[in-house]
Amino acid sequence: MKNPKSQNSTGSISGKHKHAALRKRLRQNFRRLTESHRSWKEDAVRRGHIRSYNPRIDDIDRTFQIRSNSSAKDVFIDGVFYKNPVLVHALGVAPIVGAGTSLKNGIALSILTFLLLFPVNVLASILGRNFKPPQRLSLYVILAAVLLIPVSRYLQYYYPNIVNSLGIFLPLVSVSSLISVRAEVFAIRNSVSRTIVDSFATGLGFALVICLVSAIRELLATGAINGVVFLNQFSFTPATMSFTGFMLLGLIAAGGRKLRQYAIAKKVETEGKGVGER
Amino acid sequence: MNFFSQYLMLAISTVVAENLLFSRGLGSDEIIRVIAKPKEFMLFGGLLTFFTTTSSIMGWLMDVVLGRFNISPMLISQTLRSMIYLLVLCGLYYLSVRLLSKYAKDFYDYISRALPIAVFNTAVLGAPLLFAKLRVQMLGQAYADNFAGAIIFGLCVGIGFLFAASLVLEGIRQIDSMDLPDAFRGLPARFIYIGFLALAFSGMAGHQSVI
Incomplete structure (x- = not known):
């Protein structure tokens, strides 16, 4: 028992080193498998069966895919409707409540969020596995903050009014929980193509909610949406304060859940049982 | 004595009003x-208080x-300012x-599990940005432009978070045992409850537009 490593190589595994040895053997098998797979793929490219093969991306696609039979369409509909990031998971509430006071703000925030969410999530799904969780979590935030600088320069140059009205919520987009949580929960465990679909869906789901809330708040506060007057001489200034945002979010979440229940009930009626388990 | 009362006002206004x-x-995602x-x-509130204090000192x-x-x-x-704060926070997080x-x-x-959420959230990054705004507003008043002011502001942001979270937690315990309509159970009821609390607290600050 002097040298446990030599013991492992002969086959008798015991005690403390059991798991390490098992892990090592698994890793060797895995590497052998991926190497054979790689050479097979390169052969296929040479023969012209498949167009191209990128070992890094395609292997990650193949090996780290969650085994689920949900298609791209299902992922998209889940992200927007059934598992809306704001209304179901309570992600990205702060910008909606704090800065979603006019439709312009809402549109600007949703575009900004998507511009940061998309590259961070795609990069997380390609490279995220190479890092440990603490490094990964800080990299998402730093990457988002770096990406925000050119975007905010552009905004400052062309739309200074929007930058003024967003205030501190412009820099706070980079720490929005929407970006980091989505990357950590979905992008890490899924393929690049599914991550792209999911980030589009998440961005759209967030944009729908923030635009709805901010349009209602602007209508209540000024009687007009983006200059178009709907309610003449109407002004309810507390609508710009945060409590209106929270209450509207609650009402919209309840309405969304009611719609979801209705849609699931209808689906069960038409397609039989098992659909509503989503 | 005047100095002390100013600090007290700063503390009360950041915790309550x-x-x-x-x-x-800010920090609503984390609270929920x-x-x-x-x-x-x-535990989360303690960690958050530590990091808000650090960030406002920063x-x-x-x-x-x-x-x-x-x-x-x-x-x-x-944005550049917040990126520098984030770089320092990342260093601190990684070091810890x-x-x-x-x-x-x-x-x-x-x-x-609680540490990354306590470091990278809107409350921690929002504290120094808000404190910078406060200093611009209170230009000429000594207490805002002070190391002690920064410490008190950061501490009170964290304590305010704990205060808010405990209020919300107690309310949600009551709500969950009530007969609610099915659609409102869970998250929607929480949103609306936080909204009512915010309505109550907005009376203390007076009518001000957000941001």
């Missing part, structure tokens, strides 16, 4: 996520450095992870 959650919605696990919430330090080199604070945009996982393994296992 200008509570970050109720007046601006933490409340799902009530055991973690004191904001004060940055202005001091800028003043030393005669750079106008207006030249550095809020390395040190704790090496020397205090049990404690690290205990806090490892």
